[in-house]
Amino acid sequence: MDTAVNAEARVRTWHGVLHKVLVANDIRLVTYVPDNVLKPLLADIHGDPFFDAFCVTREEEGLGIISGAWMGGKRGVLLMQTSGFATLPNVLASLCTAFQIPALMIVSERGTLGEFNYGQALVLKTMRPVLDSLALEHHTCTRLDELEFIADRTIKQAVATQAPAALILSPLLTGGKVLKP
Amino acid sequence: MTNSANSAGRATRESNTRPLNRFEITKRMVAKLTQGEAVIGGIGNTNFDLWCSGQRPENFYMLGSMGLAIPIALGVALAQPSRKVIALEGDGSLLMQLGCLSTVAIRAPRNLIIIVMDNGIYQITGAQQTATAASVDLVAVARACGLAASHWAADEADFDALFDAAQERAAPSLIALRIDDQAAVGQTEREPARIRDQFMRGIGAKGNRPVTQSPSNKI
Secondary structure: OOOHHHHHHHHOOHHHHHHHHHHHOOEEEEEEOOOOOOHHHHHHHHOOOOOEEEEOOOHHHHHHHHHHHHHOOOEEEEEEEHHHHOOOHHHHHHHHHOOOOOOEEEEEOOOOOOOOOHHHHHHHHHHHHHHHHOOOEEEEEOOHHHHHHHHHHHHHHHHHHOOOEEEEEOHHHHOOOOOOO | OOOHHHHOOOEOOOOOOOOEOHHHHHHHHHOOOOOOOEEEEOOOHHHHHHHHOOOOOOEEEOOOOOOOHHHHHHHHHHHOOOOOEEEEEEHHHHHHOOHHHHHHHHHOOOOEEEEEEEOOEEHHHOOEEOHHHOOOOHHHHHHHHOOOOEEEEOOHHHHHHHHHHHHHOOOOEEEEEEEOOOOOOOOOOOOHHHHHHHHHHHOOOOOOOOOOOOOHHHO
């Protein structure tokens, strides 16, 4: 049962805050490529009939779907991890940016603060330079007390300016993924 | 030529002994659009011929992002479930994003029609062969992904029958055609912001134009 007490407790977690902000901004379509850190957010979203959420086979595909949905009048978001973001520059440039589509991306940040996979650590080095090279708005969320403000304002700016935007979820916020002994 | 009434849905890529022409088929399809159907043209010759078939406000012309005509069409279809949405895609583009067929099959939108123009070459980059020229049967791939209503069109009449059935079907459909190696008859104007704005107004997502409602027995 989603009682008022449960809802209150959920909002005190990073995934609860993001859930609330997505609902408040009418973002109903959620596409994602699975990620371990995003698991509680995906569970929240799948548990709420407000959302139409499903897994896609590649991040590019998810960006295409939410771009089409935006043009059709429905707001969406793509959830992924850092290495998935690294597959997106062509689509971000030639579809979302060129056509002025406010594609919203939420990226679980791998490759830093205790990363155990050298490939993840390297691919992270490309993420912010790609976002900056396309002049795309992005914010790294590190603190629970700032998360609602950053997420809500980022979404509102993306829609108002018709530009893609990324929310990067730092391990400082989510705990990240660590190698279990 | 096969008898269209009997062959609809039973052709194979090889049974299409006379390759069809993309522009002719595109015009033929566009002539059947009377319900405000949205059409997403994939990159290159596919959307060039769509452009040249008449610039309907419900058409969207992709200018990059190779392989994403079907995902974009799926997004439009999910946003507007009462409007039929048609994705026009080439064989090379679809080969780049085969996974989208599994997503379409799982989501099973009632209002999505996929048209695949298969000439077995990356025509726009110099006619290098695609995998469909060697071994890949895209209709078989689509069926294996779970898209049961996937068929080769043997000829123009067969395409007509398959398209009419797809418009009536409350499930996603895929129609593939073996086409010739003719280049498109023209090119799009490359103004993405204007294309997107016109498309959104054309399908009622922006401005005051009402969303076209299909009769309930259509969807």
